[in-house]
Amino acid sequence: MSLLEVKGLRRDYGKLRAVDDVTFSLEAGGILGFIGPNGAGKSTTLRILATLDVPTAGEVLLEGRSLVDAPDKARPLLGYMPDRYGTYDDVTVREFLDFFARAYGLKGAQRRQRVDSVMEFTGLGPLAEKLTTELSKGMRQRVALGRTLLHDPRLLLLDEPADGLDPRARIELRELLRALADQGKAVIISSHILTELAEICDSCVIIEQGRLLAQGRVEDLLRASGDASQVTELVVRLAAGAEGESMGARAERMLLEQPRVKDVTREGSALRVRLELEPGAGPMQAEAAAAVLLAALVAQGLPVCAFSPRERNLEDAFMTVTKGRVA
Amino acid sequence: MSTQASPASGASESVPVTAAGASDRWERWGDRLNPLVVKEVRQGLRTRVFWVCFSLLLLACLVLSLIAYANTQGASYSREGRTYFFAFFVCLGVVHFGVIPFNAYRSLAREREDETWVLLLLTGLGPRRILRGKVASFLVQAALYASAVGPFLLFSYFLNGIDLPTILVALLLGGAWLVFLTLASVCAATLADGRMGRAFVRFALVGVLAVTFFQALTLIYVMTQRGGNGFTFDRSFFLGVCAGLGMMLTDGWLLFEASVARLSLMTEDYSRHPRRALVVQALLAFAAVVAVSWYLDFDNDVAEIAGVFGTLHLIGTGLFTVSDVDGQSRPLRAGTRPWSLFKPGALRGFRLTVLLLLGWALGCSVLLSMSDETQGWTRMGMAFTALALYGVLYLSLALLLGRMPRSDRFASPVAVRLLFVAVTALASGLPPLVAVFLRLDESGSELLNLLNPLVGTVNFGRYNYSEPYGTHLPPELLLCVALVALLAAFAADRVLAEREQRAHAS
Numbered sequence: 054m055s056l057l058e059v060k061g062l063r064r065d066y067g068k069l070r071a072v073d074d075v076t077f078s079l080e081a082g083g084i085l086g087f088i089g090p091n092g093a094g095k096s097t098t099l100r101i102l103a104t105l106d107v108p109t110a111g112e113v114l115l116e117g118r119s120l121v122d123a124p125d126k127a128r129p130l131l132g133y134m135p136d137r138y139g140t141y142d143d144v145t146v147r148e149f150l151d152f153f154a155r156a157y158g159l160k161g162a163q164r165r166q167r168v169d170s171v172m173e174f175t176g177l178g179p180l181a182e183k184l185t186t187e188l189s190k191g192m193r194q195r196v197a198l199g200r201t202l203l204h205d206p207r208l209l210l211l212d213e214p215a216d217g218l219d220p221r222a223r224i225e226l227r228e229l230l231r232a233l234a235d236q237g238k239a240v241i242i243s244s245h246i247l248t249e250l251a252e253i254c255d256s257c258v259i260i261e262q263g264r265l266l267a268q269g270r271v272e273d274l275l276r277a278s279g280d281a282s283q284v285t286e287l288v289v290r291l292a293a294g295a296e297g298e299s300m301g302a303r304a305e306r307m308l309l310e311q312p313r314v315k316d317v318t319r320e321g322s323a324l325r326v327r328l329e330l331e332p333g334a335g336p337m338q339a340e341a342a343a344a345v346l347l348a349a350l351v352a353q354g355l356p357v358c359a360f361s362p363r364e365r366n367l368e369d370a371f372m373t374v375t376k377g378r379v380a
Numbered sequence: 381m382s383t384q385a386s387p388a389s390g391a392s393e394s395v396p397v398t399a400a401g402a403s404d405r406w407e408r409w410g411d412r413l414n415p416l417v418v419k420e421v422r423q424g425l426r427t428r429v430f431w432v433c434f435s436l437l438l439l440a441c442l443v444l445s446l447i448a449y450a451n452t453q454g455a456s457y458s459r460e461g462r463t464y465f466f467a468f469f470v471c472l473g474v475v476h477f478g479v480i481p482f483n484a485y486r487s488l489a490r491e492r493e494d495e496t497w498v499l500l501l502l503t504g505l506g507p508r509r510i511l512r513g514k515v516a517s518f519l520v521q522a523a524l525y526a527s528a529v530g531p532f533l534l535f536s537y538f539l540n541g542i543d544l545p546t547i548l549v550a551l552l553l554g555g556a557w558l559v560f561l562t563l564a565s566v567c568a569a570t571l572a573d574g575r576m577g578r579a580f581v582r583f584a585l586v587g588v589l590a591v592t593f594f595q596a597l598t599l600i601y602v603m604t605q606r607g608g609n610g611f612t613f614d615r616s617f618f619l620g621v622c623a624g625l626g627m628m629l630t631d632g633w634l635l636f637e638a639s640v641a642r643l644s645l646m647t648e649d650y651s652r653h654p655r656r657a658l659v660v661q662a663l664l665a666f667a668a669v670v671a672v673s674w675y676l677d678f679d680n681d682v683a684e685i686a687g688v689f690g691t692l693h694l695i696g697t698g699l700f701t702v703s704d705v706d707g708q709s710r711p712l713r714a715g716t717r718p719w720s721l722f723k724p725g726a727l728r729g730f731r732l733t734v735l736l737l738l739g740w741a742l743g744c745s746v747l748l749s750m751s752d753e754t755q756g757w758t759r760m761g762m763a764f765t766a767l768a769l770y771g772v773l774y775l776s777l778a779l780l781l782g783r784m785p786r787s788d789r790f791a792s793p794v795a796v797r798l799l800f801v802a803v804t805a806l807a808s809g810l811p812p813l814v815a816v817f818l819r820l821d822e823s824g825s826e827l828l829n830l831l832n833p834l835v836g837t838v839n840f841g842r843y844n845y846s847e848p849y850g851t852h853l854p855p856e857l858l859l860c861v862a863l864v865a866l867l868a869a870f871a872a873d874r875v876l877a878e879r880e881q882r883a884h885a886s
Contacts, residue, residue, distance in 0.1 A: 067788045068788070103502065104502070104645070104647065105498055105501075105502075105645065106646070107646050107647055107709045107710065121647075121710055121711070122710060122711045123711070124645070124647045124711075125504070128502055128504055129504065131502070133498075133499075133502055135495055135498065135499070137494060137495050139494055139495055139496040139498075139499050140496075141419075141423060141496065142423070143423045143426040143427060144419070144422070144423055148419070148422065152415055152418070152419040153499070153503060155411070155415035155418065155419075156415045156500060156503035156504075156505050157503050157504065158503075158504065160411045161407055161408065161411055164411075200499070204503075
């Protein structure tokens with residue numbers, strides 16, 4: 054049985070349908086990325102999962118129990134981190150965590166132990182006596198994550214956790230989340246920083262205008278979007294030499310004359326070539342088209358030293374999936 | 381983070397499980413406290429506002445006491461106590477009736493603005509405990525301020541000119557007023573969601589606090605000047621103090637429950653407590669009115685005042701009750717019967733309000749009928765029955781205008797309240813202008829103002845029983861008003877029932 058099951062979730066605000074028939078599930082220990090542009094319905098869905106909002110229709114089951122019908126029973130199992138950090142002025146990191154530990158009903162030694170344990174896990178120990186307002190964004194975000202973990206929830210709901218963080222803080226966050234998943238916690242992360250999600254998540258849900266467009270494992274989504282796309286990209290690198298500049302221009306001209314080539318961009322000594330395939334064309338056709346192109350380049354005597362398809366990423370998958378699907 | 385696998389499980393072992401006696405007791409005691417009290421007091425004592433206010437308060441009291449000492453040093457017998465008591469009270473009043481309520485408002489408003497409120501709700505504390513903690517923490521801060529002024533207030537007693545009962549009554553009223561203002565400020569913080577709304581509420585609150593500050597001080601001044609020489613039992617004074625305390629107590633409770641309801645999540649039975657508080661308040665108030673009326677040999681002034689002010693109060697509270705959202709969340713529907721009037725939803729709120737308004741008017745009319753003055757009771761009974769019916773009529777009209785159209789543009793709670801204000805203002809202002817424009821005579825003007833909530837109430841109150849065919853509105857016309865009000869109420873009830881069905885079906 055999945056830890057979380059979302060079935061036909063719908064949320065209307067007057068005439069606006071913010072979430073429309075969203076269905077997905079998540080196993081314990083899994084990290085699910087919730088991808089969508091601003092206003093796609095990510096935060097609304099997360100708020101419903103966090104029991105802060107009620108769906109117009111649909112069902113959410115957490116450990117097999119309805120979260121809509123019995124929100125009080127679900128809350129101890131949930132850790133929700135909104136897109137705003139939600140810290141207080143004039144309160145130190147330890148006091149902040151201690152306050153929330155009290156609020157969660159932890160008492161005496163158990164509370165101290167829990168606060169210490171969370172501070173150690175999130176690396177906040179050395180900052181325990183610092184005021185939360187004096188912390189950097191990355192550290193405040195850690196405090197917020199620490200607060201989410203105080204009551205040892207089974208499901209973590211993180212709304213745009215990497216937003217505004219520097220690269221180092223993002224890497225650290227990624228490691229923390231991976232460690233949490235390894236402990237058996239299910240994590241849902243909503244974000245629009247797709248490269249970030251690809252590295253953290255096991256699976257993804259793509260949502261736009263409230264509707265679920267695609268879902269599944271990240272690799273499957275990449276493969277599927279590659280299959281569905283009519284455009285494939287190649288990177289052609291020419292050997293650097295005295296004639297490098299003119300060779301590049303010659304290669305660009307020659308490539309643009311080829312029937313399937315849609316666009317050529319020069320990036321230093323490399324050329325990025327976009328090929329347009331027939332609707333429904335698969336990887337075989339893409340490879341055949343690439344082979345024709347390579348043969349033409351070689352036939353022209355151009356010194357090709359590298360010729361490879363460009364790796365598709367989550368951003369490509371997202372663009373492919375969302376383009377024109379929702380009216 | 382799992383407890384078993386947590387990297388900190390080793391760290392926890394280093395924490396001594398049983399600390400030494402005294403600190404352990406303190407900790408156990410701290411554990412029993414509301415977490416909000418611990419946090420807010422800790423946070424409050426770190427703010428510059430607290431220490432600046434505390435120091436200024438202390439300094440002002442010191443300067444005043446030095447002046448008092450200098451003034452009274454040479455005199456063999458001084459009667460300056462009341463003056464200095466009032467001066468010390470003003471110092472305390474600035475903090476208690478201004479700084480504390482405003483800080484309570486700001487604290488909760490910020491909590492909502494920063495969405496930390498949501499995080500608190502998810503901990504399972506619940507809005508009631510959170511608000512209780514918030515209010516308690518500000519009262520603790522108020523007590524700290526009072527501890528600075530307390531000795532000076534006592535010092536004023538030794539300056540003569542003011543007796544202990546007067547001091548105690550002033551402090552009692554001041555304390556009750558502080559609690560009421562803090563509750564009202566907390567409630568104000570729950571009113572607005574948008575930035576504009578919040579700015580308006582803040583502006584209004586500052587205005588209200590400023591006005592009530594001077595009113596409270598005027599009352600205390602009059603009290604100390606009149607009763608300072610020796611506390612004498614004055615019937616009207618005693619009744620006034622009791623009525624004031626009763627209103628602060630019950631209205632404070634109502635405001636607290638309303639705040640809790642506004643901060644509750646949709647899935648909770650948020651309306652039960654405030655509606656119950658409203659009903660209990662109405663019943664208690666009626667019992668008090670009956671008791672006072674009986675104590676004053678059924679003097680019809682009591683029933684008249686209670687009739688008018690009680691109805692106005694019920695219309696005001698009803699405005700919030702009837703403008704609740706349509707329907708209720710799924711978990712609550714199963715246990716809701718058509719007449720479960722305390723359960724959420726505009727439909728049940730509307731029915732409760734209509735019942736309370738008509739019940740109050742009926743109760744006060746019966747009470748008035750027990751007085752000796754037959755003409756007086758008919759006239760005033762008609763007046764506040766008309767007022768209650770106008771209340772029902774215009775609340776229904778606001779609901780019909782806001783919620784009858786398919787479009788939800790004016791269906792929100794705030795829109796319904798604004799519609800009520802607009803419709804009532806139009807109905808009060810337009811007919812007299814039309815009457816002037818058409819140059820109607822007095823009887824024509826009165827007929828035109830039959831549905832005017834202001835002029836109509838006054839006209840019914842002026843009915844002369846000894847001259848039944850005179851110009852003022854007779855009881856028959858009250859039946860017309862009742863018919864119109866009940867028709868509007870029926871239509872509003874049906875509209876709300878249909879909207880509730882629609883909300884539950886979707």
